[in-house]
Amino acid sequence: MAFFPALGGSRLRIAAVGFLGLRALLEELAPGYSSLAEVVILDKAYGDAVESIAHLRQAGGVDAVVSAGSNGSFLREHLDLPVVLVKPGGFDVMQGLARASGKAQRLAVVTYGEVPSELAHFNERFSLQVDLRSYTTEEEAEACVQELAASGTEAVVAPGLVVDLARSYGLEGVLLYSRGAVREAMEGAVEVARIARLEAAKREKLSTILGHLKDGVVAVNLDERIETINPEMESIIGLSAAQLIGQRLGDVRSELSLAGTLRTGEAVVEQVQQVNGKTVVVTRMPIVEQGRQTGAVLICQDPIAIQRLDRSLRSRAQPGSRHARYGLSNLIGQSEALQRVRQRARTCAQSSATVLIVGESGTGKELLAQGIHNASARQSQPFVAINCAAFPETLLESELFGYVDGAFTGSSRGGKVGLFEAAHTGTIFLDEIGDMPLPLQTRLLRVLQEKEVLRVGATEPTPVDVRVIAATHRNMEQQVAQGEFRQDLYYRLNILLVHLPPLRARLADLPMLASHLADKIATRLNNRKLADEGLINVLVEAAQGYDWPGNIRELENLIERTMVFHEPLRMGGPVTREALQEIAPELFSLRDAKPSQALRSSRAEAELMLLRDVLNECGGNRELAAERLGISRTTLWRKLRRLNELKP
Numbered sequence: 001m002a003f004f005p006a007l008g009g010s011r012l013r014i015a016a017v018g019f020l021g022l023r024a025l026l027e028e029l030a031p032g033y034s035s036l037a038e039v040v041i042l043d044k045a046y047g048d049a050v051e052s053i054a055h056l057r058q059a060g061g062v063d064a065v066v067s068a069g070s071n072g073s074f075l076r077e078h079l080d081l082p083v084v085l086v087k088p089g090g091f092d093v094m095q096g097l098a099r100a101s102g103k104a105q106r107l108a109v110v111t112y113g114e115v116p117s118e119l120a121h122f123n124e125r126f127s128l129q130v131d132l133r134s135y136t137t138e139e140e141a142e143a144c145v146q147e148l149a150a151s152g153t154e155a156v157v158a159p160g161l162v163v164d165l166a167r168s169y170g171l172e173g174v175l176l177y178s179r180g181a182v183r184e185a186m187e188g189a190v191e192v193a194r195i196a197r198l199e200a201a202k203r204e205k206l207s208t209i210l211g212h213l214k215d216g217v218v219a220v221n222l223d224e225r226i227e228t229i230n231p232e233m234e235s236i237i238g239l240s241a242a243q244l245i246g247q248r249l250g251d252v253r254s255e256l257s258l259a260g261t262l263r264t265g266e267a268v269v270e271q272v273q274q275v276n277g278k279t280v281v282v283t284r285m286p287i288v289e290q291g292r293q294t295g296a297v298l299i300c301q302d303p304i305a306i307q308r309l310d311r312s313l314r315s316r317a318q319p320g321s322r323h324a325r326y327g328l329s330n331l332i333g334q335s336e337a338l339q340r341v342r343q344r345a346r347t348c349a350q351s352s353a354t355v356l357i358v359g360e361s362g363t364g365k366e367l368l369a370q371g372i373h374n375a376s377a378r379q380s381q382p383f384v385a386i387n388c389a390a391f392p393e394t395l396l397e398s399e400l401f402g403y404v405d406g407a408f409t410g411s412s413r414g415g416k417v418g419l420f421e422a423a424h425t426g427t428i429f430l431d432e433i434g435d436m437p438l439p440l441q442t443r444l445l446r447v448l449q450e451k452e453v454l455r456v457g458a459t460e461p462t463p464v465d466v467r468v469i470a471a472t473h474r475n476m477e478q479q480v481a482q483g484e485f486r487q488d489l490y491y492r493l494n495i496l497l498v499h500l501p502p503l504r505a506r507l508a509d510l511p512m513l514a515s516h517l518a519d520k521i522a523t524r525l526n527n528r529k530l531a532d533e534g535l536i537n538v539l540v541e542a543a544q545g546y547d548w549p550g551n552i553r554e555l556e557n558l559i560e561r562t563m564v565f566h567e568p569l570r571m572g573g574p575v576t577r578e579a580l581q582e583i584a585p586e587l588f589s590l591r592d593a594k595p596s597q598a599l600r601s602s603r604a605e606a607e608l609m610l611l612r613d614v615l616n617e618c619g620g621n622r623e624l625a626a627e628r629l630g631i632s633r634t635t636l637w638r639k640l641r642r643l644n645e646l647k648p
């Protein structure tokens, strides 16, 4: 689509500067342009004319100026506006001479600047004996008229200034400019004014665009002098546009110099640089107009903004990959213990403080973390999860914190965004935090304290706003006591504690959980018949005496195993206790075959450890501990006594 900027709504405005004869001609011609432009006639010269034009510009603006002779040249030098000069042609000179010859014998032609060569040639060729003179300053004009008067010249054909002077010396003065020359100048001025308006509209549009850009932009001419700069670049450089326009960019900030681009004419794209102590991504490009280089432009981008954009593009490209799928309502179970967990999770969701979830493997720690995130104000932001036990130290470090280009051999070009940066404005879930190596614990502590990450190999940290939810199945107090986990980090993580009880401590939830999981798996396996109630009943009955070391994940696996291996179920037939015994012997063997003393003691040990942990967390308060475990106080007391007896 072509671009036709409007002329700014108002009429063009032209200042026509001239006195005496020129002024009379301007006044005569001006009404003929009233539909195109307002012509303001100024009977002023030199400095006074400049001043009057300045006032006019303030009161409504001026698009172009028409003037002539030395006055016109003076205005051209002192105004940053287009000035169109009335140019006398050969015909004007002849007309002037014809008019003057009717009044006098001895004639002179005085021109501004040099005497046109064709006039001198014409004069000589036809032996006209017209005295040809020229001037550039007002003083020269006066001296010239004095000389002419002294040498007996009777009439002078000249620009207005000289005509005026001639008359003051008693000579005849004939204005050099014809009506045609003035009309031509007026027409030129209207056209120039129209183009100036179009240019101004384009410039305004460009500066509005540049003003709204988040990137810093500066353009220079071939002499590397700043011609255009946007506010973002002003703040990167630390100086205002008024201070910068016209300066050489390389003199102001050598690190931003465009001299190389002007010399080679080649673009250099996305270089990482330090400017004013800040890291920026810089692109340099030549400006080429109609095949000719006319300057160069430099664009500065904020790397954090690029990363944010990169992240949003990536997350859009992989929907759901950085999102929490589950809410607190997906946490199935109505036992008192689970209801308390849900209530506590809702409280956690109200704040942005770090949460520590403690619970055995498979108890739903990640599900709970997702639920907290989705119930929090960060729900529409990224949720990023990582299992700290699943990576060797160096890999975990680069996964969490990212690295810069060339940080180590084999690192990807362009560096890598760490999960902390990827989780910016959202939540990061650090599973198995107790398995994080000590050096990384130190780095994590720094992130939590300073709210910024330092990529591997980087010198400058990147600010991040991330809510941390950590989880562990380990006894962290013990880890701290044994020097395996930093105490200060433990305190930082343990601001809001949620204890997820094991399945065996809330067997009341088992029927509901089994039925929910059976539904889920049957849907996944695309066979609704599998979610048979008979299966749930047999399973629930058989599972009551079982310990569920793998908790809900184990229950889920067991249901899936039964669905896959039990032929009659697939046909819609019943599941018998015997069939289940075959598929999941572990459910029965421990109870039926009386566990060995060694097995019993190790299970007792594990349970005792859990009870003690919870008691410790509750400061020895048995009521609170029983509540957290989802059992009654008497059961807790009984268990403690029995387990202590069982201990080898």
Ligand SMILES: Nc1ncnc2c1ncn2[C@@H]1O[C@H](COP(=O)(O)OP(=O)(O)OP(=O)(O)O)[C@@H](O)[C@H]1O
Pocket (backbone or CB within 6 Å): 330, 331, 332, 333, 359, 360, 361, 362, 363, 364, 365, 366, 367, 368, 431, 473, 513, 516, 552, 553, 556
């Ligand atoms: N209360 C619950 N309701 C429904 N499903 C649950 C519940 N708790 C856990 N699950 C399911 O059990 C499986 C294991 O849960 P999750 O991965 O959250 O446990 P985890 O404690 O983080 O395990 P790990 O410590 O081994 O990483 C998941 O499929 C999860 O959806």
